[in-house]
Amino acid sequence: xxxxxxxxxxxxIAVIDDSGEMLTYGELCQASAEFARHLTYRTLIFILxxxxxxxxxxxxxxxxxRVVPLIIGSKTPFETLYEIYQPEFLWLPxxxxxDYGLKEVVYATHGYALxxxxxxxxxxxxxxxxxxxxxxxxxxxxxxxxxxxxxxxNAENVAKLFGLTAGERAMASLxxxxxxxxxxxTSHLYTGATVLLSGRSLLDPVFWKRLKDGxxxxxxxxxxFDMLAKLGFFRMSLPDLRIVSQGxxxxxxxMWMQLAGYAERKGIRFIATYGQSECTGRMAYLPAxxxxxxxCSIGIAEPGGRLSLIDEDGNESFEGEASxxxxxxxxxxxxGYATCLEDLLKGDENHGVIRTGDLAxxxxxxxxxxxxxxxxxxxxxxxxISLDEVEDMIRSRFDTDCYCSGDDGHLDIKLTxxxxxxxxxxxxxxxxxxxxxxxxxxxxxxxxxxxxxxVIEYEEYR
Amino acid sequence: MSMRSIDDIFCEVFNVEAxxxxxxxxxxxxxxxxxxxxxxxxxxxxxxxDILLDPEDIMGCTSYDAVKQIVxxxxxxx
Numbered sequence: 001x002x003x004x005x006x007x008x009x010x011x012x013i014a015v016i017d018d019s020g021e022m023l024t025y026g027e028l029c030q031a032s033a034e035f036a037r038h039l040t041y042r043t044l045i046f047i048l049x050x051x052x053x054x055x056x057x058x059x060x061x062x063x064x065x066r067v068v069p070l071i072i073g074s075k076t077p078f079e080t081l082y083e084i085y086q087p088e089f090l091w092l093p094x095x096x097x098x099d100y101g102l103k104e105v106v107y108a109t110h111g112y113a114l115x116x117x118x119x120x121x122x123x124x125x126x127x128x129x130x131x132x133x134x135x136x137x138x139x140x141x142x143x144x145x146x147x148x149x150x151x152x153x154n155a156e157n158v159a160k161l162f163g164l165t166a167g168e169r170a171m172a173s174l175x176x177x178x179x180x181x182x183x184x185x186t187s188h189l190y191t192g193a194t195v196l197l198s199g200r201s202l203l204d205p206v207f208w209k210r211l212k213d214g215x216x217x218x219x220x221x222x223x224x225f226d227m228l229a230k231l232g233f234f235r236m237s238l239p240d241l242r243i244v245s246q247g248x249x250x251x252x253x254x255m256w257m258q259l260a261g262y263a264e265r266k267g268i269r270f271i272a273t274y275g276q277s278e279c280t281g282r283m284a285y286l287p288a289x290x291x292x293x294x295x296c297s298i299g300i301a302e303p304g305g306r307l308s309l310i311d312e313d314g315n316e317s318f319e320g321e322a323s324x325x326x327x328x329x330x331x332x333x334x335x336g337y338a339t340c341l342e343d344l345l346k347g348d349e350n351h352g353v354i355r356t357g358d359l360a361x362x363x364x365x366x367x368x369x370x371x372x373x374x375x376x377x378x379x380x381x382x383x384x385i386s387l388d389e390v391e392d393m394i395r396s397r398f399d400t401d402c403y404c405s406g407d408d409g410h411l412d413i414k415l416t417x418x419x420x421x422x423x424x425x426x427x428x429x430x431x432x433x434x435x436x437x438x439x440x441x442x443x444x445x446x447x448x449x450x451x452x453x454x455v456i457e458y459e460e461y462r
Numbered sequence: 463m464s465m466r467s468i469d470d471i472f473c474e475v476f477n478v479e480a481x482x483x484x485x486x487x488x489x490x491x492x493x494x495x496x497x498x499x500x501x502x503x504x505x506x507x508x509x510x511x512d513i514l515l516d517p518e519d520i521m522g523c524t525s526y527d528a529v530k531q532i533v534x535x536x537x538x539x540x
Contacts, residue, residue: 201497203521227501231517381498426477435498436477 002063002148003155005029008192012166015189017052017197018206021110025192028060031109035061038107038114042066043121044085044344045114048074048092049176051199054112056185058091059176063151068124068344070131070143071177081133084141085341086119124344131338132179134277134384144179144277145335145346153304153331154183154280155190160303161285162217162243162271168193169240171215173200173207178382180247183281184219202227214240221248221382225255234262241266247273247282249379250370253296260291274298274370277384278354280332283307284368297367298360305330309362310355319366325374326360329353378406385411385432393431394424403447411439418443468533468540471506472526475499488525503529511538 001007008014010026023031035057039045045062047069049055055074062069070085072078074093089106094113097105104116130146158164170188172195174181188195196215200207202224208231211218218241220228225246228234244259251259251272263270269288275281284307286299301307310316311324329352336349359372376387387404390411394402400417411434413424421443425436469480476492476499489495504520507513507529513536515523523529530540 201500203497203500203523205518205521208521223498227497230501230504231520429477429494433494435502437475437502438498 001029001032002060003152003186003190005032005060005064005189008189009166012192013194015053015056015195015197017056018200018210019052021053023053023057028057031057032061032064034109035107035114036065039065039067039089041121042068042124043088044124045069045089045091046078046082046085046087047071047177048076048078048090048096050074050093051172051176051181051197052111053197054093054110055091055176056195056197057110058112058114059182060189062091063129063148068128068131070133071182072133073175073177076133076177080141082117084339085131085143085344086122087117088119088121090115090117122341122344125335125347127347128335128344131344132177132182132277134337140389141339143338145338145344146280147335147348150280150332150334151186152190154282155186157302157304157330157332158183158187158282159191161273161282162187162245164188164191164193166192167216169196169214169216170194171196171198171211171218173198173202174219174221174248174382175199179277179281180219180221180275183275202231211241212236212238216240217243217245219245219247222246222251222255223381225251225259229255229258234258241268243269243271245271245273247275248382251296256291256296260295263288263291272296272298273302274368276354276356278334278350278356279328279330280334283328283330283332283356286367290367294363294365294367297363297369299367301328301330305332307362307368309360317362319362321362321364323359323361323371326356326358326368326370327353328356376404378411380406380409380411380434380438383432383434385434390428390432394427397427398424401447409438413439413441414444414447415441416444416446467510468507468530471503471510472529475503475506483526485527488528500524507533511536513538 006029008025012025013022014025014028016022047058049071091114102115106114127147129148131143134142172184176182185195196210198210259270270291271288272286273282274284284298284301286297306329308316308318308327309322309324333350333352333354357374358370361369361371378385390404391402398420400415402415405412421441424441425439428439429436472483504523519532
């Protein structure tokens, strides 16, 4: 069974969600067997996931029964995905069935239902296990194709790097449709531990009640820690907390030091990690004892993985001081992308090696530091936003030339038509869900390009 | 500071006209109301009224009415 769930202690609690409902490993296995009685063959489903037991049962049952799910947020607009990938079923909250005019409920449990859409059964590559979007919540049609082994390998590696035991109670509050959120869940279930699944915002008292209810670890993205700090986390007594882990973008040096200092004072571990959805969420980590000496480093490859750098001349190196594009090798490197239904037939295109698109520096001790990006993406508030896509959106909607850049806090847009400047941030919010006050617009006379059309990034425009 | 200021902050953060604000305006009715916006709202209020909200009050900023009530607690007359 997926993650060896049937080999865990059946009486042990596997998951507790915000409703307080607990499910044991035995109950998860039963739920999966029941699911298999209603859906007896391999097909494609969409899971409209909240972080709750019903959604988790859908995920584990699908993976255990060779049904391929695409997991998206329950509030993610998915019309485009639906038209392109034509799932035969949806696994969705029961109270949402009416929203889609669907009628044929095949099976329901724990507030979720399996509903037939009318689409047929697609042909899919035999080893295809799971699909996730690359962008989190924007509903972009570009998907990452995971194999069964990818997910298990990630769970193994992550369990090893954190030294997880069945005694863990992991706070799992990152969304399960987000690769790192899912990685937290699968690695702890793989270990036979307990997942505290929460769909509550960090600004919700319920989240804090759950964190204080014996959580042994918390995993967040940079913005989570800004919020935790604001809400007094660093002054709070959390005697059970043993691990604070971060991924999903770069922390500021200030926040890094605050976390490292906090961990030292409390005698707990602060572990920064690095990953991409193309590699099932995690690829590198900085061992906790180096937190104070290797500030803002992503550390070393996770157990089972290998990092290297390719310099400007195309030479690859695995050790010694160097900088260049970072490359990762490991069993958690996914099969590749899908952009259309036919792509679900594709096999392994990456063969265990991926060029990350991140520029990194390696120090003499073998620790890596991210220093920039080859691919034009920014990570903001857990959203991965393609700058090229945003530019295309703006150009096609407003008929203005534009150029996007960004840092860890803002998306910066330069555009030439002052009349549309006010409308652009709201349009970006509508399309990408990025809060419009995090979009900074500057009107410029022209966007300067070189002879091959590449934008010349001047420090200052007139 | 006057009521207008709170209204301005809400209008800016949630991109609505002042007419949309009122008893029904809150986390459960406003679709885009998430933690990023709630924190931006709290930060803007702290700045506008020169106060520092307790964590519980930041968490409590879940509706238009709740925010008004919280601000009053800090001795701000609306």
